Amino acid sequence: MSKEAVRSRFTSVFPQLVEELKEILVSYKMPQEAIDWFVKNLDYNTPGGKLNRGLSVVDTYCILNKTTPTELSDEEYLKVSLLGWCVELLQAYFLVADDMMDQSKTRRGQPCWYLNEGVGNIAINDSFMLEGAIYILLKKHFRADKYYVDLLDLFHEVTFQTELGQLLDLVTADEYVVDLDKFSLEKHSFIVIFKTAYYSFYLPVALAMFMSGINSDEDLKQVRDVLIPLGEYFQVQDDFLDCFGTPEQIGKIGTDIKDNKCSWVVNQALLHATKEQRKILDDNYGKKDDASEQVCKDLFKELGIEKIYNDYEESVVGTLREKIEKIDESRGLKKEVLTSFLNKVYKRSK
Secondary structure, eight states: OOHHHHHHHHHHHHHHHHHHHHHHHHHTTOOHHHHHHHHHHHHHHSTTSOOHHHHHHHHHHHHHTTOOGGGSOHHHHHHHHHHHHHHHHHHHHHHHHHHHHHTOOEETTEEOGGGSTTTTTHHHHHHHHHHHHHHHHHHHHHTTSTTHHHHHHHHHHHHHHHHHHHHHHHHHSOSSSOOGGGOOHHHHHHHHIIIIIIIIIIHHHHHHHHHTTOOOHHHHHHHHHHHHHHHHHHHHHHHHHHHHSOHHHHSSOOOTTTTTOOOHHHHHHHHHOOHHHHHHHHHHTTOSSHHHHHHHHHHHHHTTHHHHHHHHHHHHHHHHHHHHHTOOOTTSOOHHHHHHHHHHHTTOOO
């Protein structure tokens, strides 16, 4: 089955999900205006990305059960893909809210949801509804399964962990009060592990494991020990691409410099800058104008951040490959699950 066919089958489930959620609102006797708004919210914010997180649930489940998406029954495929779409709904919830907090302009090549005509601050409630949809779908499709509570616990825990990461990100990098002394690689590590790694990497795999009956603490720890540092590496890539990538590559306009983000790039610059270069950063980082942003980008190039990043990438990937080789597969876990994640991330450019 080609990548296009895999994605096509996955996306074909989304309209059913929307209809089911729509029926819930109809049963509550919601006015048509509200139903139409919710559907537009779902359609605009959920399916437009790369869908890597959602597809990873399906891929992981198939690897663990030695099968392929085409060999799954319609019922089995529906359930595992719904778990994938629940991860995508969680992602949509985070992104709608995050774009408002950062006052971002574009997301996935289109205007951020809150910037659409008539939306504005309604997007705050819309983000809540995207999250709430997860639990409506889980209840409908998994309540009779013995792992239902595990699914609920996992989504609640990972959501809270992500919000903790977002909190530290926001208080460390106040958009309007720039203080680079607040930054450190240790803080950056905490932020990206909690804000990105748990929900983007651990969550999809753990969901597929629960559905496959692989739920021992030992196996969950084995995947965490690889996927959390892998998720950190992924976010370091994201920070690097935000500065050195193009909008066409990454699907958005990079704003980390103007937003005073505690990114890996600026933390590396702070480590290697001379006193004179540090003053340039203090004078320009976090400013809203294009000229100051370009000054920072030029300084990053002068400091050789690209080489530092390439060296970091090779080092972390080597360590992760060693960890994967030591995975105990005796209880049903497969090394291939973790290798496939690493292969998707290594050397990505978008």
